[in-house]
C-alpha cells in the first residue's frame with residue numbers, strides 16, 4: 141500500500157486519530173473522530189455509556205480495525221499493525237489477568253514473550269510490584285486478591301513493559317468510592333513519575349476533571365469538545381458538554397432574551413451564582429434574574445437551590461454551608477430570590 | 492420439596508432397583524470370570540484364575556486388543572486435532588453458516604451407528620478402494636473419528652465459551668504473537684477440557700462395534716468384534732467374561748477421569 145507521506149508535525153503526537161470511524165453492522169459506534177494526544181499527557185476520554193470510548197481505545201490498541209481513517213502512534217501509521225506490534229499497553233476494565241499464572245508471572249508475561257533475559261525480567265517485575273505497592277503478593281494467584289489489588293497487578297503488568305502509551309479502560313470502575321479516589325491520586329503520581337502518556341476512558345466526570353491534563357468529551361460516537369478540565373468545565377462548547385460535565389443550568393428562549401438581550405443558549409455553573417434577596421442591588425458587571433425557590437437540597441457541605449425563573453426555565457444555585465444547617469435550609473422553599481453572577485461566567489453555547 | 496414417608500421409601504426402592512438392574516449383570520460377569528466351572532453355572536462352584544490365564548494365552552485376543560488400542564489412539568488423535576480446530580472456529584471466529592457447522596459437527600453422535608456404518612462403508616468402497624486402500628485399521632480409525640470429534644469439539648467449545656476473550660487480547664496487547672498466546676494462555680485454559688475430550692473419545696472408540704463392523708476389513712478384528720465372535724463358541728464363555736471384566740475397568744476409568752476433569756456433563 142502506498143501513501144503520500146503526511147507532513148510530520150515538529151513533535152508527533154503520542155497518539156493521533158484522523159477521520160477514524162467504526163461501524164458494527166448498522167451501528168456507527170465511532171463516527172469520524174480526529175484527535176491528538178501529546179507525549180507525556182494524561183488524556184481522558186469522557187462520555188456516557190455507549191458513546192464509543194471503548195471502541196476508540198480498542199482501535200488504538202489494535203483489537204479493532206477502523207472502518208475508515210488512520211491511527212498513528214508517535215507519528216507512525218499503525219492502522220494495519222496487529223496489537224502485538226504496537227508499543228502500547230492496556231489496563232482492561234475487567235483486568236483480564238491470567239488466572240493460571242501467579243501475580244509475578246502475570247507481570248513478567250510481556251517481558252517473557254519478548255524474550256527479555258530471566259534476570260532482567262525478575263528485576264523489572266520486582267520494581268513494578270514495588271511501584272504498585274504489592275511487594276509481598278508476587279506468589280499469589282489473581283483469584284486470591286481483592287479487586288483493588290487485581291487492579292494494581294493489571295497496572296503493573298502493563299507498566300513493566302515501559303510502553304510509550306498506556307491505555308486504561310475505566311480501570312477504577314469496580315472499586316468503591318474511597319479506594320477509587322486513592323487510586324486516582326496514585327495513578328496520577330505514577331504517570332508523572334514514569335513520564336508515560338496515559339489515555340484514560342471514563343464516564344465519571346469527577347475522575348476526568350481530577351486526573352486529566354486534557355479531556356475529550358464523547359457523545360454518540362463523536363467528540364463534542366477537547367480541552368483542559370477548566371476549559372471543559374468553565375466554557376462548555378455545546379449544550380451536551382454543559383449537561384454532562386457538571387450541572388447543565390441552561391438559559392434559553394425568552395428568558396435568555398430577557399437576561400442577555402439576545403436570543404441563544406447560555407450556561408452558568410451553579411457555584412458561580414449568588415442567591416440574594418429580590419431587592420438587593422446588582423453590580424454593573426453582573427447578570428441577574430429573578431425567580432422562586434422551588435426546592436432546597438441539603439447536601440452536607442453545600443445546599444442546592446432549584447430556582448424556577450419568572451421568565452421560564454430553571455437554574456440550580458449552590459451555596460457553601462458556612463453557617464446554615466439542614467434545618468434552616470428548608471424554610472427558604474417558596475421564597476422569591478434574585479440570582480446574580482459575574483458576566484464573565486456566562487458561557488454562550490454554540491447551537 | 493417435602494416428600495411423604497411412603498413416597499421417600501418408594502423412591503429409594505426405585506433407585507435401588509434401577510442400580511441393581513444396571514450393575515448386577517456387570518457383577519455377574521466379574522464373578523463368572525473367576526468361576527471354576529466351565530459353564531455359566533450358578534452358584535459358582537469355586538474360585539479359580541484359570542480363565543484369566545487362558546485369556547492371556549489367547550493370541551487372537553491379544554491381537555484384537557492391540558488393534559483396539561491402535562484404533563482408539565488413532566481416532567483420538569484425529570479427533571483432538573480436528574475437534575479442537577473446529578471448536579476454535581465455532582467459538583472464536585464469526586463466519587457465514589457458523590451455527591450450521593456446529594450443528595453438523597454434533598450430528599454424528601445422534602445418527603444411529605448402523606447408518607453411519609453403511610454410509611462410511613459405501614463411501615470407502617467408492618473412494619478408497621479404487622485408490623488401492625483397502626478396509627483395515629485406517630478405515631476403522633476414520634469411522635471412529637466421526638463420533639470422537641464430537642466429544643472433543645463439545646468439551647473444548649464449552650470451555651472456550653466460558654473463558655473471557657479479554658485474556659487472549661491481554662496477551663496480544665503484551666506483545667505475544669498468535670502462537671504464543673495459544674501456547675501460554677489459551678492452551679492452559681482448555682487443557683483439562685482437551686484431556687477429558689480425549690479420554691471420552693478413546694472410551695467411545697474402544698467399545699464401538701456397529702460402525703466397526705462396517706469399516707473393518709475381514710482381516711481386522713477389534714476387541715469388541717473378537718468378543719462378539721467368541722461369545723457363541725463352545726468353551727470360550729469364561730474367557731469372554733475375563734475380557735468383559737477387564738473392559739469394565741478400562742471403560743469406567745476414562746469416563747470417571749473425564750468427568751472429574753471437565754466438571755461438566757459428558758456430551
Ligand SMILES: Nc1ncnc2c1ncn2[C@@H]1O[C@H](COP(=O)(O)OP(=O)(O)OP(=O)(O)O)[C@@H](O)[C@H]1O
Pocket residue numbers: 164167168169187188189190191192193194195196343
Ligand atoms: N463488538 C461489537 N459489536 C456490535 N456493536 C458493538 C460492539 N462493540 C461496541 N458496539 C456498539 O458500539 C457502541 C459504542 O460502544 P463502546 O463500547 O465503545 O461504548 P463505551 O463508550 O465504551 O460505553 P461504556 O461506557 O458503556 O463502556 C455501542 O452502541 C455498542 O453497542
Ligand SMILES: [Mg+2]
Pocket residue numbers: 193194195
Ligand atoms: Mg466502555
